[in-house]
Amino acid sequence: MSNYRVIFEDPEKPDDAACVLVPSDEWLEEAKAGLLPPISVYWALQDDEQQAIAEGRHATFKHDPEKHAAQWTAPRIGPLTEEEAIEYLVMKDIPRHIWSQEYNRPMFKIVKTEEVPSDRQFRNAWRIAS
Amino acid sequence: MSTLKVNSLQTTSGAGLYPLKAWVSFGGVGTVSVLSSGNVSSVTDVGVGRYTTNFSSSLSSSNYATSFDNTSYHYLNVSINTCLEGGSNGTAVTLKTTSSVRQTVGTNGVNYDTGHQSVVVAQ
Numbered sequence: 080m081s082n083y084r085v086i087f088e089d090p091e092k093p094d095d096a097a098c099v100l101v102p103s104d105e106w107l108e109e110a111k112a113g114l115l116p117p118i119s120v121y122w123a124l125q126d127d128e129q130q131a132i133a134e135g136r137h138a139t140f141k142h143d144p145e146k147h148a149a150q151w152t153a154p155r156i157g158p159l160t161e162e163e164a165i166e167y168l169v170m171k172d173i174p175r176h177i178w179s180q181e182y183n184r185p186m187f188k189i190v191k192t193e194e195v196p197s198d199r200q201f202r203n204a205w206r207i208a209s
Numbered sequence: 210m211s212t213l214k215v216n217s218l219q220t221t222s223g224a225g226l227y228p229l230k231a232w233v234s235f236g237g238v239g240t241v242s243v244l245s246s247g248n249v250s251s252v253t254d255v256g257v258g259r260y261t262t263n264f265s266s267s268l269s270s271s272n273y274a275t276s277f278d279n280t281s282y283h284y285l286n287v288s289i290n291t292c293l294e295g296g297s298n299g300t301a302v303t304l305k306t307t308s309s310v311r312q313t314v315g316t317n318g319v320n321y322d323t324g325h326q327s328v329v330v331a332q
Contacts, residue, residue: 098253098254099253099254100253101240101242101252102243103246103249103265105246105265124308132306137306140270140307147267150266151266172250172251195240197239199257
């Protein structure tokens with residue numbers, strides 16, 4: 080099991096509780112084994128889908144076959160440490176506006192697993208300090 | 210280790226076989242823990258009874274089938290349902306994308322964390 084979790088808040092939803100991203104062991108093993116494609120492969124797919132959503136054609140949306148296949152055909156980036164893998168995962172699985180823009184306080188934080196409060200009520204009141 | 214690469218699978222009699230695209234089993238109480246998975250990079254605890262499953266590899270289209278399950282449905286002696294989370298009138302599909310899907314566990318507008326969750330995705 081990963082030693083890390085990612086806490087993040089969505090600045091577009093200020094009333095929502097902080098989210099906790101939990102990596103899967105299966106994916107982490109792939110990352111450590113060097114089986115991941117460049118992150119840009121996922122961004123290209125996300126961009127195409129977001130455009131389809133914005134244009135109201137998501138219900139029938141299909142990825143471009145070549146871009147979709149790049150997930151397996153693009154050159155692998157090589158083995159990552161667990162810390163590097165978590166940073167990669169932030170850029171892959173957390174909405175881009177949360178980690179790519181600067182706000183007046185941090186919107187995400189990588190923390191040790193044991194630092195995440197298990198009590199839901201406490202966690203719902205959580206805010207990431209600057 | 211060897212890898213089998215094919216475009217389609219069939220039985221010897223010609224019937225089609227359709228492997229799952231993703232699956233995950235996780236605990237949803239306290240801090241989420243991913244118990245086992247296939248083609249799932251992470252699970253995000255979004256709030257009480259709300260979880261997003263992120264796929265390792267994106268699916269080819271947004272039209273795929275999902276099945277959710279929780280084994281703690283007798284919690285508080287109420288029947289708890291798990292459903293695909295969407296927008297108003299159930300028409301928004303932006304929380305069901307080719308890279309992730311979000312589920313909500315609850316009943317009568319009240320969400321609950323439940324002990325064991327699973328998600329199965331087929332396409």
